[in-house]
Amino acid sequence: MKKVILAPNPYRDSQFHTVLEAQRILAEVGIEARICLPFEVDRSFQLPREVTLYRMDRELPGAEMLICFGGDGTILHVSKAATRAGVPILGVNNGTMGFMAELECTELEKLRCIAADRYQLDRRMMLDCLVYRGRDIIAHELSLNDIVITKGAVARVIDLRVACDDTQVMSCNGDGVIVATPTGSTAYNLSAGGPIVEPEAKAMVITPICTHNLISHSIVISDRRTVTVTMPKTIRRTAYLSADGGRAVSMQPGDVAVIRKSHLQTALVRLSDRSFYDAVNTKFTSSR
DSSP states (O other): OOEEEEEEOTTTOTTOHHHHHHHHHHHHTTOEEEEEOSSOOOTTSOOOTTSOEEOHHHHGGGOSOEEEEEOHHHHHHHHHHHHHHTOOEEEEEOSSOOTTOSEETTOGGGGGGGGGTOOEEEEEEEEEEEEEETTEEEEEEEESSEEEEEOOSSSOOEEEEEEETTEEEEEEEESEEEEEOTGGGGTHHHHTTOOOOOTTSOEEEEEEESOSOSSOOOEEEETTOOEEEEOOTTOOOOEEEEETTOSOEEEOTTOEEEEEEEEEEEEEEEOSOOOHHHHHIIIIISOO
16 A cells, blocks of 8 residues: 545644654555545634645545544545545544544554555445435435434424335424434434444434324335435425535425435445444443
8 A cells, every 4th residue: 555645633633643643653654644634624723834735636536545533423524525536434533432433543553554454344335315306406415324304403393204115104293304324323313212233234224303203113124225205295394404414405395305325335444353243332332
């Protein structure tokens, strides 16, 4: 391996101490590591002047790996661009949970394994979502974790119809609905009472959010299904769709979100044999 990208979240490490240490370690084993911001920062935020920053869109095409420093949100943010470029992601936890990260920020010496190609790729399913208004496509979203349709901040309920392959399976009268991948099953889906699904499972999870129905359960479906979420035309409400917690897409009465398994897969780098259940026990059940 000759070249990797280091993508730090400056709000987690304002002086870039962690990413600069990683750059030094990689240089010692002959790997060029260029630092790129994973997202734009506020103009008032002071970045370290002595650090050379490169543009992510220019560096990704020639990179062999992207090492992401931050929490799960930072990994999710870079996953779309990295996946489209065919670049695997190694997560280093500089946040709070860091469930998707392979390393903690205190384990940077393990980055030396990259030079010897001692790592594996864990390929994760993604979701592709099209939002229709009549015959027009008003949004096209890609997600690694989930597609969430909610009522927004206003204290009111929305009514959504959820179907699998044109057969209605759920009516959600409440705060909204989550359609999650196995990767996303441990995120918002879990907080909303949905099940944990191991990453290797070929499935999607549909979980209603704070529904007013006394009998309300998640549904685990095949990844071959097409999920449609419809806002009935008779409902005078606005809903908001987001992919992996990103920008909100406004959905009006009559709009339809069509969600399918994407042909793209995010590749996460694994340096150890730590199992998914080890991570669950460490992050969710151990005292922190």
